[in-house]
Amino acid sequence: MYQDIQFLKELQNELKTQDIDGQAAPRFWTVGDYEWVEAREENAERYSVYLPYIAESYVLDDYLEEIKEDSELSKEVLTELQDIEDDYDDAIEWIRKYIDEGAELIPEKKVHIIQPDTMFLTKAEAKSHITLNKHHYSSEAHTYAMTAWRAPKVERLLNILETFEWKSIETLNKR
Template sequence: MNKDIQFLKELQNELKTQDHDSQAAPRFWTVGDYEWVEAREENAERYSVYLPYIAEAYVLDDYLEDLKEDSELSKEALTELKNDDFDDPIEWIQKYIDEEAELIPERKVHIVRPDTMFLTKEEAKSHINLNKHHYTSEVHTYAMTAWRAPKVERLLNLLETFNWDSIIDSQ
């Protein structure tokens, strides 16, 4: 029991002293990250190319660079590619790679990773460090407010204000 009370006292101190990241109480931390999503043409920050024959999509610029090293392409195709001797990259891809290839406009959006919820910012940072392989290089802690969640608010308030020493004294 004393170990549990000590844990609660340490948690209480951490809750009271940690950075709030501009969030109102009650607050908790999640994992924030970014992902590329399909967008309207006018909002595109990049393009990916979808190749139906292999059911794969690749970032267009990276794909074209990788193709320059592809020894299986015809000499004519490689010459056109290396000299940028085409008006539209999708036309070149449709001519030499997959006639049904499509360009997909994309934009980067911020997301809150599902199944992440931490009482302390430090715990969220630790989770990120231990699980970097699941996230992008832009992963970060993300503070959130448990808006209109009276039970969460009451619980966190109790954790932050309860006199845990009173339990030790009464034993």
């Protein structure tokens, strides 16, 4: 029981003194990150190429560089690739001609996401989770503060944790 009370006292202090990242109470932290999603052509920040022959998708620029460096294709074919430069239509036609006739260009944009199944009472715990589990996240993963809006039980619980007078228990135990 003493260890539990000590834990609650330390949690109370942390809740009262941590950075709130501009969020109202009650607040909690999650893991924010970024991922690439399919987008309309006019919103594309990059392109990926889907190769149905091997059922794989690659970032187009990286894929083209890999072909240039590690390819077993003829010098003439690689020279043709070199001449394409940044024309995506020409690049996909080249891929269809020499790699996979069913290849498709996929326009993508980067969006912010909140990772599912992440909820922490303290920012420090969220940071620690990201560090210990970085293999599950991108290099852009970060703590993300959220407000438990219209959650009266969460609000009451966090208010109790932040304001409880621990000396009142000590007084009760002495009686």
